[in-house]
Amino acid sequence: MPVEKEFRPKIVAFCCNWCSYAGADLAGSSRLGYPADVKIIRVPCSCRVNPMFILRAFEKGADGVILCGCHPGDCHYSTGNYYARRRMTLLFSLLDYLGVEEGRTRVEWVSAAEGVKFSTVMNEFVDKIRSLGENVRLGDLRCKN
Amino acid sequence: MKYSYYPGCTLRTKAKELDTYARKSAEALGFTLEEVENWQCCGGVYPLGTDEVATKLSSVRALRDAKEKGQALVTLCSACHHVLKRVNDDMKNVPKVRDAANLYMGEEEPYMGETEVLHFLEVLRDKIGFEELAKKVVNPLTGKKIGAYYGCLLLRPGQILGFDDPENPTIIEDFIRAIGAEPVSYAMRNECCGGYISLRDGEKAQNMCDAIMENAAGFGAEMLLTACPLCMYNLNKSDKLPVYYFTELLAEALGVKEAE
Amino acid sequence: MSKHDAEMIREISGVNPLKCMKCGKCSATCPAYDEMDIKPHQFVSYVLRGDIEALADSKSLWKCLSCFACIERCPRNVEPAKLIDAARQAVIRQRGNEADLSPDEIPALLDEKTPQQLLVSAFRRYRR
């Protein structure tokens, strides 16, 4: 019987510089592990994340994309995460509408002090993506066949 | 207003008066207790083990029946109250128990903890209102100094039962005020009466109840009120103070005690 | 009983004994403290050590009143009563009828006022 290779998802995590990236640093210095499948991209604020970045990640083969920012009310730039929240709410809803499996996208608010939360969230998210398997739909949703 | 009613084993036998007075009072207050058909004993104690399912099924059935009737489920006995609320919480929040129980019962529509479980006292407080109750009192127990005895099962664990502040409860005191008497507060009102230890070690239970009564009497209580048949049994081992079911005094205050 | 049982007790109880900070509030609170040979705050150590044999033989299992005071007051959410109950369960499951209460001895323990609730609870705790 052929041994099926373990599915290692590609996961992109956009983290705001002030809270979540620092939360990820804290998870690191506290040695709170999560799977290596998660790769973090630092952005100044969750509101810097263009839906196009997320779609691009999927198009290039990502299996899951998570956006982490400061808790609502605690944005370093006061209001950035509020805009990000609306944008992502609508984007995720649209992706669900297109039949992309729910759970491939996620938003979490993680403060600089929440190393534990960062690690927990990433572990959960990777589990979820692993259970969903490889992402094919977003790559296949094309204009031309 | 109609409620599903879960009397429990003891109210059928040794604690009939707890039940009878409750039904009479309910009628006087304008609500009806509809006994759940074919209810089974709740087991008396809530099984703490996370892998226990079978022992919770009788409660789940009663809860499900109440849900089907679209009613809240009311109990009088502290133990039933404790078990039903905790099982309900499991069905709502613990997927492992919920899935196993639903699988076992094989119902089409799974039970997800939708039923509201209420102790009779909560009905008085939250549905009727103690102010309303006070208005219906025809025979106020003026001058009586009464100590509320809560024991364990009404209150703990506070977060799941949501009955009252587990360390500093006031619901029975408010009830006592509503029926015209004077509540006597004392710190040991939420200490254990000895529970089932009295089966093996009556003396131990008696010592515990003595301490409770001494504390209550010291603050001027002339009698104690309880909602639990087991507490009643244990407290009666001590002869310092008379003990009544809260429903008895309720029926008396509402003037329906003797009515048949 | 063995290490394996320690695992089982952690599993059944859902308690993480490592959360305990040994403050002793459970023992301070317990109404059955004086009757217990292993005190409430010590349960966690037995489970951590895997010394379930001693725990199983302890009379403390049958002295706990399930009053939940230690659960309510534990500042670390360790909830020793859950460990006790799990140990009791483990013993009952393994020893079956040898458990603490036999039906034969019951009639002698009753009086006319004994409420059903007492019997039912005692049976659940001591036997089931």
Add this chain to the structure above:
Amino acid sequence: MQRIGVFVCHCGSNIAATVDVKRVVETVKKEQGVVHAEDYPYMCSEAGQALIAAAIKEKNLGGIVVCSCSPRMHEATFRKAAERAGLNPYMVEIANIREHCSWIHKDMEEATEKAVILARAAIAKVHLNSHLQPGESLVTKRALVIGGGIAGIQTALDIAEAGYEVDIVEKTPSIGGRMSQLDKTFPTLDCSACILTPKMVDAAAHEKINLYTYSEVESVSGFVGNFSVDIRKKARFVDMNKCTGCGLCQEKCPSKKAKSEFNRGLNTRSAIYTPFAQAIPNVPVIDTESCVKMKTGKCGLCEKVCQAGAIDYSQKDEIITEKYGAIVVATGFDTINLDQYGEYAYNESPDVITSLELERVMNAAGPTKGHLERLSDGKAPKEIVFIQCVGSRCDDHRGKPYCSKICCMYTAKHAMLIRDKYPDVNVTVFYIDVRTPGKNFDEFYRRAVEEYGVNYIKGQVGKVVPQPDGSLLVQGSDLLDGKQIKMRADMVVLATAIEPEAGVRKIATMLTASIDTNNFLTEAHPKLRPVESPTAGVFLSGVCQGPKDIPETVSQAGAAAVKVIGLLAKDKLLTNPCTAESDTLLCNGCSVCQNVCPYGAIGYEDKEVNDHGIRETRRVAVVNSALCQGCGACTVACPSGAMDLKGFSNRQILAEVDAICR
């Protein structure tokens, strides 16, 4: 195509133990544009930096990637190193292969693979980096201190001594804070007021310090060096300039039933009041809740008796707007609410009190004039029980998970003072651990035991049962003796957990300073930048950052002041060059970006453009880079993609995405 150098740090074994750094070097060498790659045990060391500089010069590198710890640690270090070697500092990218890789993974294969991918993403990004030049902004040479306790006072004094203007905003009628409520202080038993009041006077008298008491911060805008703050001066109904502080109004005021905040509600005060005798300013305020005149329109006694004519019932709240270069948060703490701890009978028995209440009881200006007596019946207690860790170290729904840090020491102080003054009183302390790290601290605690005979029992108390005879039955554990103790006490003192002052979350939000789940403000780095908030220009002083005692608070207050002075000493600040920028040719002038900009940094101009031969005047967005803080909200709102963020451009981020998903 940039010529790129990659530098992989071992960080001793921190990285090298989990990441095969040699393999990272070999793999990234194959990446497009990488002309140099090497590893080194400590890249941040002088030798490591020299290595980078040498490579930049020798290989004529146009961009570098350092694979090391978090950019939050050493990005600045490596940028400076690059700059010294003649490379624009913004041509440096960091691949975080420590916090985000070696420290969280165990498998070397996996970690190495991830490190390579993170390096590739950084390489892909640095290809698109551009030479950025920071701008400059002016610094307003004035500081704001929020909170007038010992932390705020000390910070303000230190800043003022350096010659800068400081304003203190204090929400209560007087500065002084919690320390003014204390009787004695550990570990030397100084009288708290004796050492605090001179500082209060100094602050009030300092020509560079301006006090806004009975005032609160209403809103904050701006950024480091250029904050603009609205301060609400609550109506005192007493004219600060006319009042002589004679106190007659307080004496004559007929409404004396309001609970004294200063005495923790243990006694009452008049409706017009100064919180305590040494209050600064010594100008009373009228509490509208209890003032008869305010409630009914009748009375007006204070106005009649005031010879200075200082009473003014028509006073209104006033909003003052001030500009500051730096802001220090020194909002302090309070004790937690004990409603949930019914087992200790705090709400039931007046003889169960908190330690802070005991401070007032012990104080000569307190409700019992300094006599140790039971608040229920005024009798002298014979048996006092102290309970430690009430609400501290609680990982449940009731308390706080942290150690409040000061309780062990102040309890030893209380026990000692009581035994000293009332040798016939027995003192028992129930403790979980006695924590005494600090100079002369353990000695102090041992004195309580050895010299004063305080009875320390290891074990928590389960319940306090008020008895009919008025005594308290304390049921606790003696874990060392293996006993359950039931003892009678006349008083019980609860070492109640402390928590940040209630309003701090609101203030943190206004300042966009980060705050943790326990409402303590987060420091920029837990070890290396403990008095700075991650928000530039905002500093932390005292308990708002974490539990601490007076000496620690004062040290931190001084440290915060030094940071402020360092900032105010500069005439100009270099601004973050990673600001938004609009491409004139792509801009529609649609104003969407302006709508989402939190800084009002985007304006519009009619510009003459030459769009591939079409010459026209267009309305286009223009970013004021002095105001822009670089959040990027506008870049996503912009429909045409005209708005982009320097340093985090669309193409840069997409390049990272591509590299990771490759």
Add this chain to the structure above:
Amino acid sequence: MQELVKRAKELLADGTVTRVLGWKKGDLAYNPEPAFFENEEALSEFVYDSFCGANLSKYMIEASKKEGKTLVFLKPCDTYSFNQLLKEHRVLREKAYIVGVGCAGKISAEKMKEAGISGILEVEGADALNPSETLKVKTLYGDKEVSYKDVMLERCHVCKGKDHMIYDEIIGESRDTLDGDRMEKVREIEAMSPEEKFAFFQSELSRCIRCNACRNVCPACSCRKCVFDSTKFDSAQKANVDSFEEKMFHVIRAFHVAGRCTDCGECSRVCPQNIPLHLFNRKLISDMNEFYGEYQAGADAETKGPLTAFTQDDIEPSEARERG
């Protein structure tokens, strides 16, 4: 129609406007096209009938750059687009003289084809304000009849109303044509399983030939340079047909116009492949209305759109999903 021409001539004559933006006859009976008329003579080509569905608002961007005022004829639904463009400073109010024209619902040759009528030569009864209930159509294959309603554009069945949101004067009365629920299809798709949804959209989108007709007609897609044509979002592989934008074109486009799209329906009207593109926009509109309160882009020229506003207690993406 004559009334419109008369008024246009008056306004040209008295110098109020320097040109007229309207529709002119096409080469076939059913394809009038947007046109500028620079003088009275040119107006002989002017037409306004039931086939004049085209929204002229977007042409006002160009017109705003020209000397003098432009008279523009706008149907009620077109005025939303005009307002939105006004809000975004793309058109200048002072450069426009808006004559709000009445509308009785518009029809299209595409719809006729769907109803089985092709080779159209002449259509009788397609009056802009007072069309016949039954249209008489001369075709290459003989005379046919068809109910007006049956060939009306989808957007007219879910008409936003008879009121013009902005105008200088109004000529002609409009008619109620609303007889459908514009979110019906959206709800239907929402109720599908993820597999069904995916299959649906994949089959629709796979017909796309990237002709850009949707983009060109869309009043919200008025960027000087579309992001799909700029290098801002692409690091390397332009011109690769399988690139990112190609796959995600419609998703990204829908997101770009979210909060700005007035649901004018032009995208679906002009799509040569009949892809129901409005279903993307309507999903976003439906979500925004549900999550952030009712909002109609272009109802005025001031209110901030839902994506440039927020409240502190907005729904979380996860909650929205649970509801969804």
